[in-house]
Amino acid sequence: MEWLKQNPNAHLTAKERDRASFPLRWLAERGKIEGRVLDYGCGYGADVRYLERKGFDVTGYDPHYAPEQPTGEFDTIFCGYVLNVLFPEQQAEVLMHVSELLKFGGKAYFAVRRDIRYEGFRTHRVHKKQTFQCNVKLPFQNALLNDFCEIYEYQHYPLTQEWNGCVFCTPSRQRRPITESATAYAIYDKYPVSEGHALILPKRHCADYFELSAKEQQACWLLANRVQTILQQQFQPDGFNVGINVHAPAGQTVFHAHIHVIPRYKGDVGNPRGGVRGVVPGKRSY
Known part of the structure; x- marks a missing residue:
């Protein structure tokens, strides 16, 4: 480094x-x-x-x-x-x-x-x-x-927060973060796409990833790197998808910015070619 x-x-x-x-x-x-x-x-x-x-x-x-x-x-x-x-x-x-x-x-x-x-x-x-x-x-x-x-x-972050209407600003007090820094934290997805599916979240409430400060974005990616290491050690995946949904037309359903880190395993889908291009049906293969 x-x-x-x-x-x-x-x-x-x-x-x-x-x-x-x-x-x-x-x-x-x-x-x-x-x-x-x-x-x-x-x-x-x-x-x-x-x-x-x-x-x-x-x-x-x-x-x-x-x-x-x-x-x-x-x-x-x-x-x-x-x-x-x-x-x-x-x-x-x-x-x-x-x-x-x-x-x-x-x-x-x-x-x-x-x-x-x-x-x-x-x-x-x-x-x-x-x-x-x-x-x-x-x-x-x-x-x-x-x-x-x-x-x-x-x-840990969930133990210090009071409910404000956002599930990511005030996560469950029973859910220990995977890891956290001063301005961001990581948890396992409640509805995982695959084993080890994790979310990286800024602690400040902000719906749009692109409206986060550069410091907050950097904090999220430092956390993403650390989480990838933890997931690799714990679950031994064969690859990863990393993605962000920004606004409802792009699939965002919880309006607090977050990064998905999704472990992938050989054979988990018939044909993984194209990866994140699959968010638009018919555009995965090229």
Whole structure:
């Protein structure tokens, strides 16, 4: 991925601490750390050791310092000062991964810095290499805000929404998303065309895909790429159809923009030639 080549030194911002970070201590002191815990982006592990001393069942994950992939689901996930040193695309990947690891009904906490005055690349004081930093705003509930940091509290999207008349703005509280980011989420289709048929949806209500902002469209396609990977691992399809219905004459029946990701299997139709061209009868073959 191109942004990984452009931002290769994000891990150099990890700090060797002799005590737990302020956001983690603040959460623990208020009883917000519960059950099985994951420190996502744990760096050198000071927060993990702090929680271990407190008796928590805690796992640390960091792609550079503790690279063993976490397994199962976690009641609480803490992600401290990670997003500030990542590009937006990398931030989205972290949010998606956290949403997939979090138990449905659990809570994740994202701590971000609020004392960054100059965004962009800078020469790291210790390592003398270019590292990136930026301010981050998330559309999640605020747990703490001061001059130095902000802590966001996150739960899966369906658990935070009140009914507003749109089944996609307020999905069933019993339906866990496949994955989600700050501005988009993915669910399995209630009436699937094939096994694994998924929908990618912006969280903002908008009927027409082409009226979404470029940021929202990008968020949807980042999610679509992630969902394709998940579906490939889970269902082993032989191909995919990906499509969007825009307005009733094109077949749209729920007027909240969404992208269909439909796994395809050898033999599921007699002749698959033409694929999405089949939306107009008689035009599939050419």
